[in-house]
């Protein structure tokens with residue numbers, strides 16, 4: 115039963131006749147919409163989003179424009195071949211270039227202060243091991259993305275940033291950062307200017323095939339389209355249980371402005387499970403999913419005392435040891451993790467395509483993932 119009685123005007127101007135409906139207005143869904151309209155301007159594209167704002171990861175993340183620390187690359191090499199890992203780095207690097215090209219660096223506050231992997235005092239062996247593997251990784255990734263000397267030791271800078279309890283640091287000078295909110299707002303503006311309709315507060319509950327077209331039952335009534343793109347990331351299995359994407363919640367804080375803040379750049383530790391950066395004279399700090407993987411494997415937003423207290427302790431003892439600070443914001447976002455190192459981009463059912471499971475790296479790869487699924491839909495004929 116429809117929950118909404120639409121007027122003739124609403125139906126004919128906002129709702130009816132979409133060639134393609136995209137479910138989810140995160141970076142992947144909106145990038146897919148942009149690509150569809152760039153390739154075929156006459157196409158009628160409608161994006162349906164269940165949140166008031168996008169309600170997954172795209173407006174909740176840390177805004178790191180990164181493509182992996184040494185520890186993360188070594189871990190990936192345990193899971194996949196050298197070729198696959200190099201391919202993923204290249205994908206993220208190209209994704210970041212596409213994002214910057216689509217939106218413009220100034221519009222999204224993109225800056226490149228470099229990224230750093232930190233090793234705690236108790237991790238000296240791990241630090242030495244990672245440093246011993248830097249040259250090899252630099253060689254592999256030079257061939258993949260054409261950049262030289264990606265990773266280098268940065269121990270000399272530990273004191274400059276004012277950290278305590280850190281025994282080693284590796285720099286990736288090509289890493290950058292951006293303003294996540296501005297990124298999504300500019301992307302949304304681009305998509306709307308291209309003629310795409312984006313409707314919020316509309317949760318898709320079921321999709322059924324009706325002849326050559328598709329009916330979508332939603333919290334706002336029924337919609338029809340010839341094709342559907344599913345860009346719901348962590349929530350993919352709620353509509354298609356065969357899509358193996360596991361949710362992973364990330365909790366984040368931002369301090370009030372810190373007087374004389376010395377850190378500048380993006381920082382990762384504990385194999386990327388913790389991450390922090392500067393933003394507007396404040397510190398953004400998040401992570402800690404590894405403290406209790408099971409508890410964070412959830413579709414529910416929110417914070418836990420365990421993660422909050424660990425983040426606060428690290429802030430006080432390692433990141434801002436000799437400074438007074440106050441925490442101004444807490445929030446969480448939900449990432450989607452697939453079984454492979456790459457996202458799942460495929461046709462799930464006839465004329466239903468998915469692009470989900472960005473594995474917590476969607477700022478970097480989301481623009482290309484969206485393009486890829488849009489191409490899949492276009493090639494199938496619309």
Ligand SMILES: Cc1cc2nc3c(=O)[nH]c(=O)nc-3n(C[C@H](O)[C@H](O)[C@H](O)COP(=O)(O)OP(=O)(O)OC[C@H]3O[C@@H](n4cnc5c(N)ncnc54)[C@H](O)[C@@H]3O)c2cc1C
Nearest residue numbers: 138140142164169170171172175178318364447476477478
């Ligand atoms: C705390 C945190 C920090 C992160 N930091 C970084 C980082 O620094 N760098 C990086 O590269 N990546 C980072 N990520 C990962 C990145 O944000 C994600 O990979 C990316 O945003 C995924 O984009 P998406 O469009 O696939 O999914 P989402 O942004 O999650 O979008 C999916 C959308 O689908 C909607 N939806 C779901 N189900 C339905 C339904 N049934 N009907 C209608 N709409 C629906 C949701 O409301 C949501 O808006 C981080 C993520 C988190 C949570």
